[in-house]
Structures are given as structure tokens and as C-alpha cells.
Amino acid sequence: MKGIKTLASFTAIAVCLGAASMVNAATITSPAAGSTFSAPGTITVSSPASGNIPVQCNITFSGTVASDSKTASITNATVSGSNFLCGIPVMQNLPWTLTPTSTTTATVSGVSFKILSNCGTANVLTNYAGGALTLSTTPQSVGTCKITQLSVSPNPTFVITNP
Structure with a gap:
């Protein structure tokens, strides 16, 4: 009987902690839920294809803010630039x-690309301040490739709140 009471107590604590974390979840309040955005900027990546030398390219992300405003979906990423290697990533x-994850940080999940060969998949940790999304630590590995710099500016500018 004591084991059942202990299990019930732990379950209640877990439910309360889960509810508390949901209440404090950061949300995107602008652009509005369901709205599209574009985020142009620059990215620097090193890969085996570049001899692991960092190559800076232009990048533009585009996507949609989820209907619950808790996430945004990046549905397209276009890379370009004067270096011929900028035309290779897929x-x-x-x-x-x-x-x-807060008013100043976010995680981009499932990032995956290839530069001649598959780099891999990773979650990229970012900072958000002054309208720009940047890497929180550098470099960040995506399999065999490394992102050493990222700076994109969502348009419309994201406003993230922590209710």
C-alpha cells in the first residue's frame, strides 16, 4: 500500500512539474500564429568538401509560425554566394x-544538409537578440560539417515572450 501511495505522489509531482513547464513555455507572439516569415543573412560552414576551411555564404530561411505559436517551421533554406562552394549545399x-526555449534562445531541430556528401543531422542552439538569430556556441557540429557562424534576421522580426 505504501508503494502505491509513493507512486501516486511521484505521479502527482511529475504532472505538476509538466504543467508548470507548459505554462512557462516561450512563445512567438509576432509574427502572428500561422504567418509566414523570411530570414536572410549569412552562414559560415566548414566541411570535408572545403578541406575543413570555413566558407561564408548567404542564406535565407523561410517558413511559418505554428498555429499555437510555440514553434516555427523552417520549410525552405536557400544558400548562395560568390564562392562556388555556396552553390553545392543541399x-x-x-x-x-x-x-x-526562452525570450533570447531557441533550438532548431533536425538540421541536416549535405555538401557533396551527407554531413549529418543535429539540433542547432541559437541566441536571439536585437532581431538577429545567431549561434549560441561555435562551432556547432552537424555530423562531419561545422557551422562556425550564423546571423539571420527574421522578417517580420520575431517577438518571443515567456508568459
Whole structure:
């Protein structure tokens, strides 16, 4: 009987903690739920194809804010630039999911691309301040490739709140 009471107590605590974390979840309040966005900027990646030398390219993400405003779906990523290597990357595993973890941080889940060969898949940790999304730590590995710099500016500008 004591074991059942202990199990019930732990279950109640887990439910309360889960409810509390849902209440404090960061949300995207702008652009509005269901709205589209574009996020142009730059990215620097090193890969075996570049001899592991960092190559800076232009990148534009586009997507939609989820109907519950808890995430944004990155449905397209286009890479370009003057370096011929900027024309090689192929984005994979789209859509990627951007999930705010606070008013100034977010995780982009499922990031995957190939540069001649498959780099791999990873979750990329970002900072968000002053309208720009940047890497929270560098470099960040995506399999055999490394993102050493990222700076994109969502348009419309994201407003993330923590209710």
C-alpha cells in the first residue's frame, strides 16, 4: 500500500512539474500564429568538401509560425554566394523546427544538409537578440560539417515572450 501511495505522489509531482513547464513555455507572439516569415543573412560552414576551411555564404530561411505559436517551421533554406562552394549545399530533412526555449534562445531541430556528401543531422542552439538569430556556441557540429557562424534576421522580426 505504501508503494502505491509513493507512486501516486511521484505521479502527482511529475504532472505538476509538466504543467508548470507548459505554462512557462516561450512563445512567438509576432509574427502572428500561422504567418509566414523570411530570414536572410549569412552562414559560415566548414566541411570535408572545403578541406575543413570555413566558407561564408548567404542564406535565407523561410517558413511559418505554428498555429499555437510555440514553434516555427523552417520549410525552405536557400544558400548562395560568390564562392562556388555556396552553390553545392543541399538542405535535407525539411521542415526544421525552431522552438524558443526562452525570450533570447531557441533550438532548431533536425538540421541536416549535405555538401557533396551527407554531413549529418543535429539540433542547432541559437541566441536571439536585437532581431538577429545567431549561434549560441561555435562551432556547432552537424555530423562531419561545422557551422562556425550564423546571423539571420527574421522578417517580420520575431517577438518571443515567456508568459
